[in-house]
Amino acid sequence: MATSLSSVQKGSDFVKDYCCDACESKQIVETAETYCETCLKCFCGNCIKHHDQLYANHSIYERGDMSKWPLTKKMDSFIQTCAAHTDKKLEMFCEDHSQLCCSNCAFIKHRY
Structure with a gap:
């Protein structure tokens, strides 16, 4: 599965880009x-050349088709994490506020 270039910083709303899985296996x-x-x-770019020589019939998507790329585990975790906690x-889901929340937020801010 695709991996993220760097970890999500606490409180950050920015998730960095994708890493080459072949290079990452070599600590690059x-x-x-x-x-x-x-x-x-x-x-x-370098690794896809080798990949294409071996697997010419595989379905390849470039950056223009990133909607077909999977979410990284870190991105998925970031999306599912409470911003406050x-x-x-x-x-x-708080119907009164139309907002997703964690159990802490639900108890503190969304109990009315």
């Missing part, structure tokens, strides 16, 4: 330029 941080739907991996996951 390189930005991914393509995603292979068949392999379920992201590749940088970064150690809590969003678990509830």
